[in-house]
Amino acid sequence: MQTKLADWARNADYGKDVEAIIGRCTHCGFCLATCPTFQILGDELDSPRGRIYQMKAVFEGAEPSHATQQHLDRCLTCRNCETTCPSGVEYGKLVDAGRRVLDQRVRRPLRERLLRAGLRRLMGSRGFGPLYRLGRFVRPVLPAALKSKIPRARAAGAVPQHPERHTRQVLLLANCVQPAMLPSIDAATRRVLDAVGIGTRVVAGSGCCGAINFHLDVQDAARRQMRANVDAWLPLLESGAAEAVVVNASGCGAFIKDYAQHLRHDPQYAERAARLMPYVKDVAELLAPLADELRARMRRVPGRTAFHAPCTLQHWQGLRGTTERLLQELGFDLQAFAEPHLCCGSAGTYSITQPELSRSLRDRKLAAIEATHPEAIVSANIGCICHLQGGTSTPVKHWVECVDEAMHGPARDDR
Numbered sequence: 507m508q509t510k511l512a513d514w515a516r517n518a519d520y521g522k523d524v525e526a527i528i529g530r531c532t533h534c535g536f537c538l539a540t541c542p543t544f545q546i547l548g549d550e551l552d553s554p555r556g557r558i559y560q561m562k563a564v565f566e567g568a569e570p571s572h573a574t575q576q577h578l579d580r581c582l583t584c585r586n587c588e589t590t591c592p593s594g595v596e597y598g599k600l601v602d603a604g605r606r607v608l609d610q611r612v613r614r615p616l617r618e619r620l621l622r623a624g625l626r627r628l629m630g631s632r633g634f635g636p637l638y639r640l641g642r643f644v645r646p647v648l649p650a651a652l653k654s655k656i657p658r659a660r661a662a663g664a665v666p667q668h669p670e671r672h673t674r675q676v677l678l679l680a681n682c683v684q685p686a687m688l689p690s691i692d693a694a695t696r697r698v699l700d701a702v703g704i705g706t707r708v709v710a711g712s713g714c715c716g717a718i719n720f721h722l723d724v725q726d727a728a729r730r731q732m733r734a735n736v737d738a739w740l741p742l743l744e745s746g747a748a749e750a751v752v753v754n755a756s757g758c759g760a761f762i763k764d765y766a767q768h769l770r771h772d773p774q775y776a777e778r779a780a781r782l783m784p785y786v787k788d789v790a791e792l793l794a795p796l797a798d799e800l801r802a803r804m805r806r807v808p809g810r811t812a813f814h815a816p817c818t819l820q821h822w823q824g825l826r827g828t829t830e831r832l833l834q835e836l837g838f839d840l841q842a843f844a845e846p847h848l849c850c851g852s853a854g855t856y857s858i859t860q861p862e863l864s865r866s867l868r869d870r871k872l873a874a875i876e877a878t879h880p881e882a883i884v885s886a887n888i889g890c891i892c893h894l895q896g897g898t899s900t901p902v903k904h905w906v907e908c909v910d911e912a913m914h915g916p917a918r919d920d921r
């Protein structure tokens with residue numbers, strides 16, 4: 507596609523990337539078939555190709571409108587289109603730049619501004635945990651729509667003592683919302699890693715990966731969080747005190763794996779962020795070579811299970827098949843279902859900012875999965891897990907929780 511960027515766009519730090527990405531698009535439209543919003547709405551403007559056209563017009567100097575912003579807001583940033591595109595169009599990078607420009611040039615209506623500011627403040631704050639616990643306490647009397655956002659509490663169980671005794675050490679990401687929503691995921695991760703001789707710790711100074719701020723268009727605040735994590739992790743990794751940063755929420759893992767991209771124009775952090783990249787691992791990447799050891803420690807084999815691969819695992823991190831193979835090696839009876847590539851509609855804060863579309867995608871995903879009559883649905887991202895659980899009575903868990911249960915029995919909070 508021929509492009510002639512306006513001077514302001516060409517001179518911006520994203521100018522070269524944007525020009526190259528748009529230039530690669532051949533308008534073939536293959537991406538339409540796998541775009542969730544196009545599948546549901548059938549509107550070219552809500553397809554990858556349509557959004558690329560709209561961003562191209564803005565970068566070439568057209569005045570952006572709130573309508574254009576809404577078409578970009580409706581994009582889940584699932585990057586399914588990237589996986590499909592035969593021309594290698596890096597849509598994710600383009601939409602990051604497009605959203606940044608629109609946010610600078612289009613004033614959102616008050617309701618949207620309040621909602622987005624509220625989400626940023628709530629989800630990134632220390633108040634999230636207490637508020638979430640309060641929500642869980644009053645859950646029985648909440649309206650169905652709110653209730654579906656708060657999964658029932660489940661026991662986390664004890665975390666291993668003296669993880670430092672292991673020769674192998676890894677750093678765990680201190681997720682911002684996961685410990686409050688389902689602390690069982692981190693506890694199970696620690697027990698499973700401990701069982702195969704890997705100690706875990708959360709480093710002081712590290713914290714939220716920055717994805718929430720970034721996707722709610724507060725990119726400067728997100729970059730401050732990224733720099734803090736680079737500072738906290740890199741010295742320990744490069745000194746050999748730990749071998750990896752292990753992430754059990756694929757949304758966070760995907761975002762951290764993009765730090766080098768997000769910090770590439772930062773003279774002090776571009777090179778350090780690039781050095782961090784090889785150390786960042788999804789928990790399935792760390793455990794895949796240890797399948798035999800894990801299986802030897804499992805006391806029972808899980809039954810019919812459906813694995814929903816989050817978009818941030820399969821399309822962002824390119825790890826399609828890694829977790830599935832591991833679970834099969836561990837003896838899970840994995841069920842194949844239709845449209846495994848499609849987003850479940852969770853997508854960070856999308857289920858709150860775009861509730862109807864999000865619900866349609868969730869129901870479509872659950873219909874495909876439940877046609878296989880699984881005993882449990884497993885996934886690899888806190889957002890997908892809570893979102894799917896809101897629409898089904900089939901238990902939805904992180905796969906690590908199921909491996910832990912198969913090794914150690916059900917978690918109990920009194921042990």
Ligand code: SF4
Nearest residue numbers: 541581582584585587
């Ligand atoms: S990222 Fe997902 S929702 Fe957005 S255009 Fe691509 S396929 Fe469609």
Ligand code: SF4
Nearest residue numbers: 531532534535537591
């Ligand atoms: S598949 Fe790729 S090249 Fe084809 S229209 Fe979509 S983004 Fe453009």
